[in-house]
Amino acid sequence: DAGVTQSPTHLIKTRGQHVTLRCSPISGHKSVSWYQQVLGQGPQFIFQYYEKEERGRGNFPDRFSARQFPNYSSELNVNALLLGDSALYLCASNLYQGAYNSPLHFGNGTRLTVT
Amino acid sequence: GQQVMQIPQYQHVQEGEDFTTYCNSSTTLSNIQWYKQRPGGHPVFLIQLVKSGEVKKQKRLTFQFGEAKKNSSLHITATQTTDVGTYFCAGGGNTPLVFGKGTRLSVIA
Numbered sequence: 728d729a730g731v732t733q734s735p736t737h738l739i740k741t742r743g744q745h746v747t748l749r750c751s752p753i754s755g756h757k758s759v760s761w762y763q764q765v766l767g768q769g770p771q772f773i774f775q776y777y778e779k780e781e782r783g784r785g786n787f788p789d790r791f792s793a794r795q796f797p798n799y800s801s802e803l804n805v806n807a808l809l810l811g812d813s814a815l816y817l818c819a820s821n822l823y824q825g826a827y828n829s830p831l832h833f834g835n836g837t838r839l840t841v842t
Numbered sequence: 843g844q845q846v847m848q849i850p851q852y853q854h855v856q857e858g859e860d861f862t863t864y865c866n867s868s869t870t871l872s873n874i875q876w877y878k879q880r881p882g883g884h885p886v887f888l889i890q891l892v893k894s895g896e897v898k899k900q901k902r903l904t905f906q907f908g909e910a911k912k913n914s915s916l917h918i919t920a921t922q923t924t925d926v927g928t929y930f931c932a933g934g935g936n937t938p939l940v941f942g943k944g945t946r947l948s949v950i951a
Contacts (some may be wrong), residue, residue, distance in 0.1 A: 760938065769930050769941030770885060783938045786843075817884060827874050827933050828892075833884040 728755070731834035732816045733818050739840045740808050747801040748837045752820030758782075759801040760831065761793055762817040770817055776801055792808045805839075844869045845872050848942035861918040863945035865931035872935035874907055874914045879944070880927040888916075888929075895934045921949050 732751045752759050758777040762770035763811050772785040776795035790806045799820075805812055815838050819831035845868040855861050865874065873892045877885035889898055891907035891914060898905045904917045918925055927943040 762941075767943075769932075769943045771942070774937040775938055785938065823865050828890075830875055830887040830890055831877075831885075831939065832887065 731758065731818055731820050731832055733816075733834035733837050735837060737838045737840075739842060742808055744808050745804065746808060746839060747808045748805075748839075749800065750820075750834060751800045751802070752818075752819030753832055756820035756822060756832070757799050758821050758823030758829070759795055759799065760821070761803045762769075762819065762833075763799070764815040764817055764836070766814075773803070773821050775823075782823070784803060791841075808826045808841045809839055810841050813839060815839075843859050844872055844933060844935075844937060844940050846931060846940045846942040848861075848945055850945055851943065851948050852948070854948045854950065855921050857923060861921050861925070861946075861947055863916050863929050863931075865914045865916075867912045867933045867940075869933075869935075870911050871933040872911075872913075873933075875932045875934060876905060876914075876916055876938065877930045877932060877941075878927050878928065883927075885930060897905055918947075922949070923949050923951055925949055 735747045760775040761773040764770045774793040775783040779795045793803045815836045817836045819837045821829040821834045860921045875890045876888040879885045896907040901920045906915045928946045930944045932939040932941045
Protein backbone atom coordinates (compact mmCIF):
# COMPACT_ATOMS: atom_id res chain seq x y z
CA ASP A 728 0.00 0.00 0.00
CA ALA A 729 1.15 3.53 -0.72
CA GLY A 730 2.20 5.68 2.20
CA VAL A 731 1.31 9.30 2.76
CA THR A 732 2.06 11.28 -0.39
CA GLN A 733 2.73 15.00 -0.52
CA SER A 734 3.17 17.42 -3.38
CA PRO A 735 5.13 19.28 -4.41
CA THR A 736 8.40 18.09 -2.86
CA HIS A 737 10.08 21.47 -3.14
CA LEU A 738 8.75 24.97 -3.65
CA ILE A 739 10.33 28.40 -3.86
CA LYS A 740 8.09 31.42 -3.32
CA THR A 741 8.52 35.14 -2.83
CA ARG A 742 7.40 37.07 0.23
CA GLY A 743 3.74 38.02 0.02
CA GLN A 744 2.79 35.18 -2.29
CA HIS A 745 0.37 32.38 -1.54
CA VAL A 746 1.10 28.63 -1.50
CA THR A 747 -1.00 25.45 -1.54
CA LEU A 748 0.42 22.16 -0.34
CA ARG A 749 -1.32 18.85 -0.96
CA CYS A 750 -1.48 15.56 0.89
CA SER A 751 -3.02 12.14 0.33
CA PRO A 752 -3.32 9.92 3.40
CA ILE A 753 -2.77 6.21 3.68
CA SER A 754 -5.77 4.31 2.41
CA GLY A 755 -8.22 3.81 5.26
CA HIS A 756 -6.90 6.71 7.34
CA LYS A 757 -9.50 9.39 7.86
CA SER A 758 -7.43 11.81 9.89
CA VAL A 759 -4.83 14.16 8.43
CA SER A 760 -2.54 16.44 10.40
CA TRP A 761 -0.17 19.14 9.24
CA TYR A 762 3.12 19.96 10.95
CA GLN A 763 5.76 22.59 10.33
CA GLN A 764 9.38 21.62 10.94
CA VAL A 765 11.98 24.34 11.00
CA LEU A 766 15.57 23.19 10.58
CA GLY A 767 16.93 21.78 13.81
CA GLN A 768 13.56 21.69 15.56
CA GLY A 769 10.83 19.16 16.15
CA PRO A 770 7.61 19.15 14.14
CA GLN A 771 5.14 21.78 15.32
CA PHE A 772 1.42 21.09 15.05
CA ILE A 773 -0.59 23.27 12.68
CA PHE A 774 -3.93 21.51 12.01
CA GLN A 775 -5.75 18.23 12.33
CA TYR A 776 -8.74 17.29 10.18
CA TYR A 777 -11.05 14.33 10.56
CA GLU A 778 -14.05 13.60 8.39
CA LYS A 779 -13.61 16.98 6.72
CA GLU A 780 -13.87 18.88 9.98
CA GLU A 781 -11.13 20.75 11.79
CA ARG A 782 -10.44 18.91 15.06
CA GLY A 783 -7.43 20.86 16.24
CA ARG A 784 -5.48 23.98 15.48
CA GLY A 785 -2.01 24.93 16.63
CA ASN A 786 -0.61 28.33 17.47
CA PHE A 787 -0.31 29.63 13.92
CA PRO A 788 -1.66 32.88 12.43
CA ASP A 789 -4.82 33.07 10.34
CA ARG A 790 -2.65 33.18 7.23
CA PHE A 791 -2.57 29.41 7.61
CA SER A 792 -5.68 27.49 6.60
CA ALA A 793 -6.49 23.96 5.56
CA ARG A 794 -9.28 21.75 4.42
CA GLN A 795 -10.02 18.07 3.92
CA PHE A 796 -11.87 16.62 0.97
CA PRO A 797 -14.41 13.75 0.80
CA ASN A 798 -11.63 11.35 -0.27
CA TYR A 799 -9.73 12.40 2.92
CA SER A 800 -6.95 14.17 1.03
CA SER A 801 -6.04 17.57 2.36
CA GLU A 802 -4.65 20.95 1.39
CA LEU A 803 -2.69 23.42 3.47
CA ASN A 804 -2.81 27.02 2.34
CA VAL A 805 -0.53 29.80 3.48
CA ASN A 806 -1.21 33.40 2.47
CA ALA A 807 1.04 36.44 2.54
CA LEU A 808 4.20 34.38 2.89
CA LEU A 809 6.92 35.56 5.23
CA LEU A 810 10.58 34.60 5.28
CA GLY A 811 9.91 32.81 8.55
CA ASP A 812 7.50 30.44 6.83
CA SER A 813 10.45 28.70 5.20
CA ALA A 814 10.35 25.16 6.57
CA LEU A 815 9.58 21.53 5.88
CA TYR A 816 5.82 21.03 5.91
CA LEU A 817 4.86 17.54 6.95
CA CYS A 818 1.54 15.86 6.46
CA ALA A 819 0.65 12.86 8.61
CA SER A 820 -2.29 10.51 8.60
CA ASN A 821 -3.55 8.23 11.33
CA LEU A 822 -6.52 6.28 12.57
CA TYR A 823 -8.28 8.94 14.56
CA GLN A 824 -9.99 7.20 17.44
CA GLY A 825 -11.55 10.06 19.31
CA ALA A 826 -8.27 11.33 20.68
CA TYR A 827 -4.81 12.15 19.49
CA ASN A 828 -3.21 8.92 20.56
CA SER A 829 -2.96 7.06 17.30
CA PRO A 830 0.59 6.95 15.86
CA LEU A 831 1.29 9.30 12.99
CA HIS A 832 2.44 8.20 9.54
CA PHE A 833 4.32 11.05 7.92
CA GLY A 834 4.81 11.87 4.27
CA ASN A 835 8.15 12.97 2.86
CA GLY A 836 7.18 16.60 3.28
CA THR A 837 7.24 19.73 1.15
CA ARG A 838 10.32 21.90 1.50
CA LEU A 839 9.15 25.50 1.22
CA THR A 840 11.67 28.28 0.71
CA VAL A 841 10.47 31.88 0.89
CA THR A 842 12.81 34.51 -0.57
CA GLY B 843 0.72 25.00 27.20
CA GLN B 844 2.25 21.58 27.29
CA GLN B 845 5.99 21.44 26.67
CA VAL B 846 8.21 18.48 25.96
CA MET B 847 11.93 18.81 26.51
CA GLN B 848 14.63 16.47 25.30
CA ILE B 849 18.24 16.12 26.30
CA PRO B 850 20.87 16.01 25.06
CA GLN B 851 20.46 18.03 21.89
CA TYR B 852 23.38 16.25 20.23
CA GLN B 853 25.25 13.04 20.97
CA HIS B 854 28.33 11.73 19.20
CA VAL B 855 29.30 8.14 19.97
CA GLN B 856 31.76 5.58 18.73
CA GLU B 857 30.17 2.62 17.01
CA GLY B 858 29.47 0.00 19.65
CA GLU B 859 28.90 2.49 22.47
CA ASP B 860 25.52 2.91 24.13
CA PHE B 861 23.26 5.93 23.70
CA THR B 862 20.43 7.36 25.79
CA THR B 863 18.07 10.27 25.19
CA TYR B 864 15.71 11.65 27.81
CA CYS B 865 12.33 13.28 27.46
CA ASN B 866 10.49 15.35 30.07
CA SER B 867 7.00 16.81 29.93
CA SER B 868 5.64 19.77 31.85
CA THR B 869 2.34 17.89 32.27
CA THR B 870 1.22 14.30 32.83
CA LEU B 871 0.86 12.46 29.55
CA SER B 872 -1.66 9.82 28.56
CA ASN B 873 0.89 8.36 26.19
CA ILE B 874 4.28 9.05 24.70
CA GLN B 875 5.51 8.19 21.24
CA TRP B 876 9.01 7.99 19.82
CA TYR B 877 9.99 8.79 16.25
CA LYS B 878 13.22 8.59 14.27
CA GLN B 879 14.12 10.96 11.46
CA ARG B 880 17.04 10.12 9.23
CA PRO B 881 18.97 13.03 7.68
CA GLY B 882 16.88 14.43 4.82
CA GLY B 883 13.95 12.19 5.71
CA HIS B 884 10.69 12.34 7.57
CA PRO B 885 9.82 11.18 11.10
CA VAL B 886 9.08 7.48 11.33
CA PHE B 887 7.08 6.06 14.21
CA LEU B 888 9.04 3.72 16.49
CA ILE B 889 6.85 2.96 19.48
CA GLN B 890 4.07 4.14 21.77
CA LEU B 891 4.06 3.82 25.57
CA VAL B 892 0.82 4.12 27.49
CA LYS B 893 1.18 2.60 30.96
CA SER B 894 2.95 4.06 33.96
CA GLY B 895 6.39 2.45 34.34
CA GLU B 896 6.08 0.66 31.01
CA VAL B 897 9.23 -0.75 29.40
CA LYS B 898 9.33 -1.94 25.81
CA LYS B 899 12.18 -3.36 23.77
CA GLN B 900 12.83 -3.46 20.06
CA LYS B 901 16.03 -5.38 19.43
CA ARG B 902 18.77 -3.02 20.68
CA LEU B 903 16.32 -0.23 21.59
CA THR B 904 14.74 0.01 25.06
CA PHE B 905 11.98 2.50 25.78
CA GLN B 906 10.75 3.49 29.23
CA PHE B 907 7.80 5.52 30.46
CA GLY B 908 8.16 7.05 33.90
CA GLU B 909 6.00 6.13 36.87
CA ALA B 910 4.50 9.63 36.94
CA LYS B 911 3.97 9.55 33.15
CA LYS B 912 5.90 12.80 32.76
CA ASN B 913 9.20 11.44 31.48
CA SER B 914 10.55 8.83 29.13
CA SER B 915 13.83 7.54 27.81
CA LEU B 916 15.21 5.73 24.80
CA HIS B 917 18.33 3.63 25.21
CA ILE B 918 20.24 2.08 22.33
CA THR B 919 22.72 -0.66 23.13
CA ALA B 920 25.85 -1.05 21.00
CA THR B 921 25.07 1.65 18.45
CA GLN B 922 25.53 1.00 14.75
CA THR B 923 25.95 3.43 11.87
CA THR B 924 22.36 2.66 10.87
CA ASP B 925 21.20 4.30 14.12
CA VAL B 926 22.24 7.73 12.86
CA GLY B 927 19.41 10.26 12.89
CA THR B 928 17.35 12.45 15.14
CA TYR B 929 15.16 10.83 17.77
CA PHE B 930 12.02 12.68 18.83
CA CYS B 931 9.68 12.02 21.68
CA ALA B 932 6.11 13.26 21.37
CA GLY B 933 3.62 13.60 24.18
CA GLY B 934 -0.03 12.83 23.57
CA GLY B 935 -3.34 12.98 25.32
CA ASN B 936 -6.36 15.11 24.81
CA THR B 937 -4.33 17.55 22.78
CA PRO B 938 -2.36 17.07 19.56
CA LEU B 939 1.05 15.45 19.85
CA VAL B 940 3.70 17.84 21.12
CA PHE B 941 7.16 17.00 19.84
CA GLY B 942 10.41 17.63 21.62
CA LYS B 943 13.30 19.25 19.75
CA GLY B 944 14.95 15.90 19.32
CA THR B 945 18.35 14.39 19.99
CA ARG B 946 20.63 14.15 17.01
CA LEU B 947 22.76 11.00 17.13
CA SER B 948 26.02 10.71 15.22
CA VAL B 949 27.84 7.39 15.15
CA ILE B 950 31.52 7.31 14.34
CA ALA B 951 32.64 4.08 12.71
